[in-house]
Amino acid sequence: MTLVCVKDLHKSFGDLEVLKGVDLDVAPGEVVAIIGRSGSGKSTLLRCLNQLEQHDGGDIEIAGQRLDADAMAPSDLSRNVGMVFQSFNLFPHKTVGENVMLAPVVVRGVDKLEAARVAREVLDKVGMLEKFDAYPAQLSGGQQQRVAIARALAMKPKVLLCDEVTSALDPELVGEVLRVLEALAEEGMTLILVTHEMKFAHDVADRVVFMHHGRIHEQGDPKTLFNHPSTPELKQFISAVL
Amino acid sequence: MIEFTLWDIVRNLLLAARWTIVLSLIAFIGGASLGLLFTVLRLSGNRLLKVMIGIYVDVFQGTPLLMQLFLAYFGTAALGFNVSAWAAASIALTLFTSAFLCDIWRGCLEAVPRGQWHASRVLGMDYLQTMRHVILPQALRLSVPPTVGFSVQVIKGTALASVIGFVELTKAGTMLNNATFAPFTIFALVALIYFALCYPLSRYSRYLERRLYDAGMR
Incomplete structure (x- = not known):
């Protein structure tokens, strides 16, 4: 059984072919770390999975739903997929609580009380409940x-995409975010992460996918991949980053 | 010849300053309404409208306000319309203001980071929901300081209406000068009154900008 099914995915920006036929199946509860050099297409792959970029060729199916941005409203696209960005992208004019409650209320029509209850629940999960009324600039x-992760969780996605979520953080702050992700992984959340945190990929991921020149070059369980790379x-990549 | 006391001069200038204020208000309120309409139309996604509004903005930003006033006054007269100085000044200043505000507001909307659109999109919000809940509230806060700041330009711009015979502060100054031959006194007073109108607005604009900065919006 697969939750995410990517077949022969192609994507170009003008003359530049960024994805040259990617196949990827992700099972429910699986944690997949995508690694590779910048420009290898890993972020583009992630952005195709939630249709921030529309693919030119191939198929993406998530929880049995075939992705086609032309035929779908954003609310359909977001039903199964949540995303956390490198630059957080919290709404600066709203409090932490409002950030988390906005989409459930506006998109799903959840009433405010219920949305607030869910917001407290997910904020508690990421250890940010006491900042419910703070503004992002104060954090x-x-x-x-962590609030951005809670905001994504409030929509109850089946899979959470993480695009270099620790890259913009000071080194001493990386740990607290990774611990939240680790806890989510243990709970059985399906995670697809583009990451430069090799230790995290090694310790937490069920599978590591190495992308190179727009293709999946090599993949496997982290122990084998990191200790006995076959290509x-x-x-070269591992010796460069470790 | 009539003798003018200093008080006579000040009184006449202050009376004329009323019309500067009225003309500024007309230009600002009219210009803001029209500018808002253009901003919305520009966002509507219609390519033709977008191009036409772009040209409109470029034309009014790229030509002197004085020429716009001449065209509104003498140009319409040459075409056979009899337009009063009042109407011509109001129309020209309103159009001028709308073009600038439309451009200022476009800038404010574009100043909201792209990531806000992406975050809203992946949370499932459509264009209107994103605009309403995420983009507009932020753009609105960004737009207050430059909008208040531009109102100073509008007030000073009304001085040009004097050349088409509209009796506001500057015109009253030149008329008094013709009668009293005391240009230094009179124009210093005129400048002082403009300053008294504009300076509080400039300060207010700067205050708003600082407050925005403190709120961590930039």
Whole structure:
């Protein structure tokens, strides 16, 4: 059984072909870390999964729903997929609580009391409940990113996409965000992460996918992949980042 | 020849300043309404409308306000319409103001980071929901300081209406000067009155900008 099914995915920006046929199946509850050099297409792959970019060729199916931005409203697209960004992208004019409650109320029509209850629940999960009434500008980067994770969780996605969620953080703040993700993984949340945190990928991911020149070059369980890379490109990449 | 006391001069200037204020208000309120309409139309997604409003903005930003006043007054007269100085000044200043405000507001909407659109989109919000709940509230806060700041330009712009015979502060100043030959006194007073009108607005605009900065919006 697969939750996310990507078949022969192609995507170009003008003359530049960024994805050259990607196949990827993700099972429910699986944690997949995507690694690779910048420009290898990993972020583009993630952005195709929630249709921030529309793919040119191939198929994406998530929870049995075939993605087609032309034929779907944003509310349909977001039903199964949540996303956390490198730059947090919290709404600066709204409090932490309002950030989390906005989409359930506006998109799903959940009443405010219920939305507030869910908001407290997910904020508690990321350890940010006591900041319910704070504004994003009053929070550290790590705290903002945890709120962003809670905001995504409030929509009850089946899969959570994380696009280099610790890259914009000061080193001492990375840990608190990774711990939240680790806890989510243990709870059985399906995670697809683009990451530069090799230790995190090694310790938490069920599978590591190495992208190179717009294709999946090598993939496998983290222990094997990191300790016995079979392609020279991955060997080189690992020795460069470790 | 009639003798003018300093008080006579000040009194006459202050009376004329009323018309500067009225003309400024007309231009600002009219210009803001029209500018808002253009901003909305520009966002509507209609390419033709977008291009036409772009040209409109460029034309009014790229030509002197004085020429716009001449065209509104003498140009319409040459076309056979009899337009009063009042109407011509109101129309020209309203159009001028609308073009600038439309452009200022476009800038404010674009100043809201792209990431806000992306975050809203992945949360399932459509264009109107995103505009209403995420983009407009932020753009509105960004737009207050430059909008208040531009109102100073409008007030000073009304001085040009004097050349088509509209009796506001500047015109009253030149008329008094013709009668008293005391240009330094009179124009210093005229400048002082403009300053008294504009300076509080400038300060207010700067205050708003600082408050916005403190709120962490930039």
